[in-house]
Amino acid sequence: MNTILLLNGLVGGVIFGAIYALIGCSLNVLCGVLRVVNFAHGEFIIAGSFLSYVLLTLFGLHPILSLPIVTIAFFLIGFGLYYLLIPRLAKSDEPETSSFLLMFGVSLMMIAAMMWIFEADIRAVEFSFDPINVSLLVIQDAYGEGRDGRVIVPTARLVALGINALLIIVLTYFLYRTLTGKAIRAAIMNREAIQIVGINIHSLSASAFGLAAALAGITGVVLAFVVPSIDPNGGQDISLIGFIIIVLGGLGHPVGALIAGILFGLVEQIATVFLPQAAAQMLGFIILITVIFVRPQGLMGRMTLR
Amino acid sequence: MAKSGTIKPDDFSEEISAQRLKSSLWYTIITVLILSCFLVPLQDGNLSFMFSLMMWVTLATGINFIAGFTGYMPFGYVAFYGIGTYVTAILVKVLGVSEYLAVPAAGLSGILLALLFAPTLRLNGIFFAIVSLSLAVVCQRLMSLLPEEITGGSHGLNLGVATDRTHGYYAMLIIMFVALVSASWLGQSRLGKALKAIRDDPDAADAMGIHVSRVRLYAWIMSAFFAALAGGAQAWFTGALDPITAFDVLITAKTVIYAMAGGLGTIIGPVVGTVTLVWIDEIVWQQFPVLNNFLLGLIITLLILFMPRGVVGSLMQHFPHLRKYIM
Amino acid sequence: MIPKIVLQLKGLNKSFGGLLAVKNVDMLVNESSISGLIGINGAGKTTLMNCISGIYRADSGSLDIMGVSCLNWSPHDIARLGVGRTFQIPRIFKRINLIDNVMVPALNDNTDNKTLYERATECLDKVKLYDLRHNNAEELSGGQQKLLELARIMMFNPRIILLDEPFAGVNPTLCRLMIERIKELKEQGKSFLLVSHDLTSIYQLSDHIYVLNQGQVISEGNVDYVRNDPEVIEAYLGNA
Ligand SMILES: Nc1ncnc2c1ncn2[C@@H]1O[C@H](COP(=O)(O)OP(=O)(O)OP(=O)(O)O)[C@@H](O)[C@H]1O
Ligand SMILES: [Mg+2]
Numbered sequence: 049m050n051t052i053l054l055l056n057g058l059v060g061g062v063i064f065g066a067i068y069a070l071i072g073c074s075l076n077v078l079c080g081v082l083r084v085v086n087f088a089h090g091e092f093i094i095a096g097s098f099l100s101y102v103l104l105t106l107f108g109l110h111p112i113l114s115l116p117i118v119t120i121a122f123f124l125i126g127f128g129l130y131y132l133l134i135p136r137l138a139k140s141d142e143p144e145t146s147s148f149l150l151m152f153g154v155s156l157m158m159i160a161a162m163m164w165i166f167e168a169d170i171r172a173v174e175f176s177f178d179p180i181n182v183s184l185l186v187i188q189d190a191y192g193e194g195r196d197g198r199v200i201v202p203t204a205r206l207v208a209l210g211i212n213a214l215l216i217i218v219l220t221y222f223l224y225r226t227l228t229g230k231a232i233r234a235a236i237m238n239r240e241a242i243q244i245v246g247i248n249i250h251s252l253s254a255s256a257f258g259l260a261a262a263l264a265g266i267t268g269v270v271l272a273f274v275v276p277s278i279d280p281n282g283g284q285d286i287s288l289i290g291f292i293i294i295v296l297g298g299l300g301h302p303v304g305a306l307i308a309g310i311l312f313g314l315v316e317q318i319a320t321v322f323l324p325q326a327a328a329q330m331l332g333f334i335i336l337i338t339v340i341f342v343r344p345q346g347l348m349g350r351m352t353l354r
Numbered sequence: 355m356a357k358s359g360t361i362k363p364d365d366f367s368e369e370i371s372a373q374r375l376k377s378s379l380w381y382t383i384i385t386v387l388i389l390s391c392f393l394v395p396l397q398d399g400n401l402s403f404m405f406s407l408m409m410w411v412t413l414a415t416g417i418n419f420i421a422g423f424t425g426y427m428p429f430g431y432v433a434f435y436g437i438g439t440y441v442t443a444i445l446v447k448v449l450g451v452s453e454y455l456a457v458p459a460a461g462l463s464g465i466l467l468a469l470l471f472a473p474t475l476r477l478n479g480i481f482f483a484i485v486s487l488s489l490a491v492v493c494q495r496l497m498s499l500l501p502e503e504i505t506g507g508s509h510g511l512n513l514g515v516a517t518d519r520t521h522g523y524y525a526m527l528i529i530m531f532v533a534l535v536s537a538s539w540l541g542q543s544r545l546g547k548a549l550k551a552i553r554d555d556p557d558a559a560d561a562m563g564i565h566v567s568r569v570r571l572y573a574w575i576m577s578a579f580f581a582a583l584a585g586g587a588q589a590w591f592t593g594a595l596d597p598i599t600a601f602d603v604l605i606t607a608k609t610v611i612y613a614m615a616g617g618l619g620t621i622i623g624p625v626v627g628t629v630t631l632v633w634i635d636e637i638v639w640q641q642f643p644v645l646n647n648f649l650l651g652l653i654i655t656l657l658i659l660f661m662p663r664g665v666v667g668s669l670m671q672h673f674p675h676l677r678k679y680i681m
Numbered sequence: 682m683i684p685k686i687v688l689q690l691k692g693l694n695k696s697f698g699g700l701l702a703v704k705n706v707d708m709l710v711n712e713s714s715i716s717g718l719i720g721i722n723g724a725g726k727t728t729l730m731n732c733i734s735g736i737y738r739a740d741s742g743s744l745d746i747m748g749v750s751c752l753n754w755s756p757h758d759i760a761r762l763g764v765g766r767t768f769q770i771p772r773i774f775k776r777i778n779l780i781d782n783v784m785v786p787a788l789n790d791n792t793d794n795k796t797l798y799e800r801a802t803e804c805l806d807k808v809k810l811y812d813l814r815h816n817n818a819e820e821l822s823g824g825q826q827k828l829l830e831l832a833r834i835m836m837f838n839p840r841i842i843l844l845d846e847p848f849a850g851v852n853p854t855l856c857r858l859m860i861e862r863i864k865e866l867k868e869q870g871k872s873f874l875l876v877s878h879d880l881t882s883i884y885q886l887s888d889h890i891y892v893l894n895q896g897q898v899i900s901e902g903n904v905d906y907v908r909n910d911p912e913v914i915e916a917y918l919g920n921a
Contacts, residue, residue: 085480133659140662141776144479145427149614150658152429152607156651164644284603288491291484299480326499333492340485341473361806366798544788551774551785554818558772561734562786562837563760619776677778677815 052187052197057318059184063205065313066212067271071286072293072305073219074263080236080300081256082134084147088155089264089290090283091162096122096268097278098162101173111175111269112207118265126261129154130254155283162280173276177203208273215266216306223302232256236300292336373542376681380622384534387411387625391527395520405523405591407632408530409584413605414613414624415533416580419573421610422618423546425553426475426570429483429606430490433471434464434578436600438585440497443511443595444504457525457586464582468575475570487603494601510596513589522591529583534625536576541621541681549573550619604647611654617664621681626666684711686745687872688733688764688841693742693752695725695732695896702728704896706742710841715863715873717887719880721917725896726876727769730843733874734766735759747840760786765839769846769876771826773833775819779805782818782829786837804832807862809855824851831859841872848879860886884908892917 071089078084086092099118103109109117133150140146185199223229231247235256271286272278293312297304312332319328362368394404413435420426438460445456474485498508505511540546548569551559560566589595616627631653640646661668670677688710695703702725710716718726731737733744735756744752746762754762765786774782783801790797805811808828813821821829827847834842844863848856860882867873877883883890890907892900894916900907907913 079480085484133655136659140658142425142427142479145425145483146658146662148429148480148483149427149610150655153651153654153658156607156647156654158651160645160648160651164648288488291488295481295484324499326495330492330495330499333488333495336488337485337492340477340481360811361802365802366795369798547777547781547784548788550777550781554774554776555772557736557756558768558774559785560756561736561760561766562833563757563789564785565757671817674816 052199053321054318055185055199057321058314059199059201060320061314061317062310063201063209063274063313064317065310066209066216067267067274067309068289068293068313069306069309070212070215070263070267070270071290072297072309073216073302074260074267075290075294076297076300076302076305077232077256077263078260079294080302081232082147082253083144083300084134084137084151085144085291085294086260087148087151087287088158088283089151089260090286090288091155091158092122092261092264092283093268093271093286094162094278094280094283095158096265097173097272098166098171098268098280099265100269100272101171101278104173104175111173111272112211115211115266115269118269119262122265123258123262125258127254127258129261130257131250134253134257135250155287159280159283166278166280168280170277170279173272173278175276177207179203182206204273204276208270211266211270211273215263219263220303220306228252228255232259236302289332292332295336296339372678376679377538377542379679380538380681383622383625384531384538387534387629388527388531391530395523401519401523403636405526407629408526409588410608410612410628410632411625412526412530412533412580412584413609414616414628415530415537416577416584417609417613418537418618418621418624419540419580420577421613422620422624423540423549423553424570424573426478426574427483427610428486428577429603430486430488430493431577431581431609432601432603432605433486433490433493434467434581435585435588435605436490436493436497436597437463437467438582439589439595439600440505440511440585441582442586442589443513446589447511447513448504453521453525453590457529457583457590460586460589461579461583464578464580464585465575467582468578472571472574475567475574490601490603490606494597497597497601506596508597510594510600513593519591519593522587525590526584526587529580529587533580533583536580537621538681540576545569545572553619604650607650607654611650611657614657614662614664615653617667617670619663620666620670623664623666627664684714686710687712687747688874689743689745690733691743691745693729693732693744694740695728695737696740702896703732703739706893706896706898708891708898710872710874711888712840712872713867713870714888715867715875715886717883717890718874718876718893719878719883719890719917720893724893726893727845728896729893730766730845730874730876733759734764734843760837760839761789763840764843765834765837765841766843767827767830767834767845767847769849771823771830773818773821773826773829776817778817779810779814779821779829779832783832783836786833801836804835807835808832809858824855827851828855828859831862835862835866839871841874842866843874843876845876846878847875848877848882856882 075086075089078086096118099121100111100114103114103117104111137143137147137150181200181202183198183200187197189196191197223233231252235252293305293309296312297308316328316332319331391404391408395401417431420428441460441463442456445451445459446453471489474482477485497505548564551564552566552570556566612628612631613624615631616625617623663671666680670680686709690706690708693703693706706729720726728737732739735754738753742752743750746764749762751759751762774785780801783804784797787797802811802814805814808831810825810828810832818829827850831847847859851859863873863886875883875886884904887904890901890904891898892907892913899916900910900913
């Protein structure tokens with residue numbers, strides 16, 4: 049019986065872990081290129097969920113089909129937001145801390161705006177796949193005679209996992225094989241040098257901001273597959289998980305965040321199986337604090353930031 | 355030794371009189387503030403509003419010790435406030451201790467928590483901010499996880515009629531007074547100078563013989579102490595608390611905004627910023643409850659982008675002769 | 682008379698990842714003397730200074746300051762032993778005024794405010810920054826910041842002074858003023874370790890010179906010896 053619980057935890061862990069990985073990865077693209085820690089990331093994600101919700105309720109567009117729209121819209125928003133917010137930051141006394149505060153302000157505005165439009169209640173996203181659930185594994189007579197144990201996953205979650213896996217592959221390919229991706233990685237490693245090489249740091253940074261926003265939007269849509277209800281106040285919890293992931297994986301280290309995200313998802317989901325929920329939630333923070341004191345550069349990061 | 359002889363002979367006495375001018379201006383402001391707060395209950399004024407004004411002044415002054423003087427931005431500042439409310443409420447409700455003892459005990463608990471969190475001061479910049487925020491969330495979750503008989507779980511505690519609002523009000527007044535006096539002492543002390551040096555360049559201050567981690571710890575403890583006291587007075591005054599509101603990130607946010615709007619690192623700034631914004635909040639924003647947080651966010655964003663040193667700080671930056679008057 | 686040794690390094694090593702920035706360096710600084718330290722960019726001069734002043738942790742070796750073995754002590758403890766330093770890129774306290782800047786190293790002293798203040802104004806006067814005393818340090822030019830660092834060191838009044846490129850970006854007149862001040866301090870019994878690319882000043886000031894190349898001391902001796910050492914010419918001026 050415990051095996052079934054454990055297996056369920058594992059499957060859940062991979063599904064949530066992939067989402068966390070994506071969240072961490074996009075946060076780290078920003079953090080690496082711009083030295084900006086996006087406090088509003090959770091709100092971007094929720095906004096992504098809401099956009100797909102709106103498209104679904106107004107036009108009956110299936111969330112999978114809304115993905116390209118969300119991607120493009122969020123990329124443009126992020127791109128514009130960069131020019132609106134970031135260049136001025138460089139002039140402040142402590143750009144890193146200021147960026148955190150700045151994005152905190154943005155997050156407050158986004159929460160308020162979403163609360164105003166959608167009101168405080170939690171919206172259910174109503175769409176379904178056929179069949180609703182997939183049974184991955186059946187263990188016969190697990191609970192006694194004739195009562196089989198099953199590892200069951202909602203189809204929507206499997207689809208989410210599929211999309212996530214695809215995104216992660218595309219993202220890795222983008223970062224390691226394409227010119228822009230390589231430029232972004234170069235900027236993470238050495239911001240000064242890249243300007244000398246003749247790359248326009250502003251348009252590159254704006255693209256990175258756009259990319260991170262687009263990823264957040266997609267995460268929002270995918271999140272609605274996994275947890276089909278949207279809470280305008282839920283962003284902060286998501287951001288917090290994102291921070292845990294990027295600190296675990298190393299600040300400004302996209303691939304580190306991918307690994308840390310999946311690990312964290314597994315630990316969290318397995319912990320929910322065996323511990324009370326609040327304790328399982330605290331586990332994340334305890335891991336975070338331990339890692340910060342034992343290995344402040346993160347699991348795979350080098351000490352890149354000062 | 356070659357002396358160019360440009361030094362004015364009475365330089366130091368000039369400096370002293372400049373200091374006096376600054377302090378007298380500052381103490382005038384404090385006196386006006388304290389007096390008007392003192393008189394409110396006697397005249398049946400808006401007690402709740404004045405209470406929250408005093409609380410925010412205390413918090414903004416408190417966060418200034420660490421954020422303004424050492425450059426550390428504790429995103430989980432609310433942890434100290436929250437622990438103060440809880441310690442007071444538990445002592446009063448569960449152990450039957452008098453409020454007069456419970457609130458100072460809350461202050462001590464703030465100091466203890468600050469010592470517990472002191473290792474986080476080794477981190478810098480964004481790491482510190484993230485960890486501090488997480489610690490506040492940990493405190494919040496912990497309070498709702500503890501047995502209901504102690505913390506009241508997720509419902510919190512209700513002190514009911516056990517507490518006297520007016521007494522809580524005057525407790526807050528005293529706490530605010532002590533906070534402001536401490537701030538003015540710090541502003542002129544050598545400790546304050548050392549702290550500002552650390553804020554501007556910790557490594558250089560270290561190389562100049564300043565024990566950076568110890569000095570910073572003093573500021574951290576002062577910061578925590580006043581937040582916890584403010585939390586304690588809040589529990590006394592309102593008589594009810596729950597984990598969500600006691601550890602709300604918005605409390606940190608407002609504290610930071612008020613302090614920053616006035617000018618972190620100056621003594622007067624956080625007071626000016628708080629009084630102005632809390633009034634605006636009362637008069638204007640309450641008309642638009644939905645937009646309240648939106649405006650809050652907008653103000654943070656605008657402040658960071660256009661006036662990171664706040665009103666007082668920018669004035670001092672652009673009009674150097676004002677430095678003579680501003681503490 | 683044998684001069685008193687105030688600072689002694691033996692076999693100091695410091696690496697960054699795979700890069701050995703300081704290799705097995707031995708060094709002596711005598712009381713009331715100026716030891717010059719020269720070497721091409723990236724030779725390891727600043728790293729060496731950071732190891733002495735405790736900002737970097739050295740990998741191995743020993744450091745003796747006035748008879749106290751103090752390798753890898755924290756910077757403030759080294760400072761309290763009587764070692765003051767300036768930085769290659771000036772590190773001033775930008776949001777406080779010049780007087781407070783200069784006062785920082787003396788904040789722990791047991792003197793009254795008046796004496797402290799007067800000493801601070803004197804130090805500022807000696808580097809011609811007195812008129813700017815109420816300005817915030819961020820309002821100074823790069824060269825003026827170098828002067829402020831010198832004033833801060835004078836206020837500090839340590840036994841040993843480490844100067845990292847004090848003349849960089851300072852105009853010739855003020856450079857001469859700085860040289861004057863350095864000589865004065867030496868007369869008062871201070872010992873210096875002086876890093877500079879300005880060879881004329883180094884040759885003029887130093888009693889002893891160390892030449893660093895790729896983290897190693899490749900030559901040392903008095904000015905005349907080092908100037909004519911073919912290895913130095915090769916490493917420092919060669920292929921130019
Ligand atoms: N913090 C650091 N991390 C990694 N490598 C470093 C660090 N500081 C210095 N180095 C390396 O150590 C070597 C010595 O540097 P150092 O700054 O000591 O040179 P320097 O002699 O002071 O040069 P310059 O004349 O340009 O000031 C260089 O190769 C440099 O790249
Ligand atoms: Mg150097």
